[in-house]
Amino acid sequence: AQSVAQPEDQVNVAEGNPLTVKCTYSVSGNPYLFWYVQYPNRGLQFLLKYITGDNLVKGSYGFEAEFNKSQTSFHLKKPSALVSDSALYFCAVRDRTGGGNKLTFGTGTQLKVEL
Amino acid sequence: DAGVIQSPRHEVTEMGQEVTLRCKPISGHDYLFWYRQTMMRGLELLIYFNNNVPIDDSGMPEDRFSAKMPNASFSTLKIQPSEPRDSAVYFCASSLAFSPTGDQPQHFGDGTRLSIL
Numbered sequence: 001a002q003s004v005a006q007p008e009d010q011v012n013v014a015e016g017n018p019l020t021v022k023c024t025y026s027v028s029g030n031p032y033l034f035w036y037v038q039y040p041n042r043g044l045q046f047l048l049k050y051i052t053g054d055n056l057v058k059g060s061y062g063f064e065a066e067f068n069k070s071q072t073s074f075h076l077k078k079p080s081a082l083v084s085d086s087a088l089y090f091c092a093v094r095d096r097t098g099g100g101n102k103l104t105f106g107t108g109t110q111l112k113v114e115l
Numbered sequence: 116d117a118g119v120i121q122s123p124r125h126e127v128t129e130m131g132q133e134v135t136l137r138c139k140p141i142s143g144h145d146y147l148f149w150y151r152q153t154m155m156r157g158l159e160l161l162i163y164f165n166n167n168v169p170i171d172d173s174g175m176p177e178d179r180f181s182a183k184m185p186n187a188s189f190s191t192l193k194i195q196p197s198e199p200r201d202s203a204v205y206f207c208a209s210s211l212a213f214s215p216t217g218d219q220p221q222h223f224g225d226g227t228r229l230s231i232l
Contacts, residue, residue: 032218034218034220036223041225041226042225042226043119043206043208043223043224043225043226044158044206044208044221044223045223046220046221046222049218049220051218090158094218101146101163101165101170101171101213102148102160102163102171103160103221105157105158106157107157108157108158
């Protein structure tokens with residue numbers, strides 16, 4: 001079975017400060033990991049993915065995520081937050097072995113960036 | 116490139132009525148997914164297709180729900196009869212085939228906001 005947890009329903013950060021949105025996962029084998037962002041009244045948009053290789057993955061809009069196998073985490077980060085980054089962020093996982101071809105999404109973390 | 120197109124964007128109907136949601140995936144994509152999003156349950160995968168064939172419908176909540184993909188450019192999700200608890204935002208997503216080098220991201224439509232009165 002595959003699962004993903006986003007322990008924070010909401011994260012508040014001041015514009016210009018670094019942000020972190022947390023994600024931990026559970027799979028039987030090796031994971032494919034994704035971050036998506038959702039703006040109000042819109043569908044989810046792909047931000048970045050981890051497949052293999054370098055543990056630090058860079059994505060769209062200055063976001064990056066760090067894969068940590070020992071901690072089974074894939075936290076989303078950005079060095080300097082913008083008000084326009086305010087949105088709902090989803091982490092997703094697929095087990096490479098035995099996970100079928102479907103993603104399991106977390107419950108989402110609402111990011112609020114304030115002036 | 117046009118993204119995933121869903122229609123209608125909003126649907127309000129009365130309990131017991133048939134509801135049909137439509138999706139046009141991105142041309143050339145091999146996979147199509149239907150999701151439901153609610154505050155209580157988050158984002159749930161209902162069913163997905165590969166090359167127009169349903170692969171996993173284990174997320175379909177009841178027999179009242181059915182989905183079809185008659186060709187590579189069109190899919191429908193039907194609810195008959197509809198109930199108030201079906202009220203949610205329904206998303207369609209599509210992706211390219213999974214490759215040896217890793218998964219392809221899913222591309223989501225903007226959803227259909229369904230309200231059953």
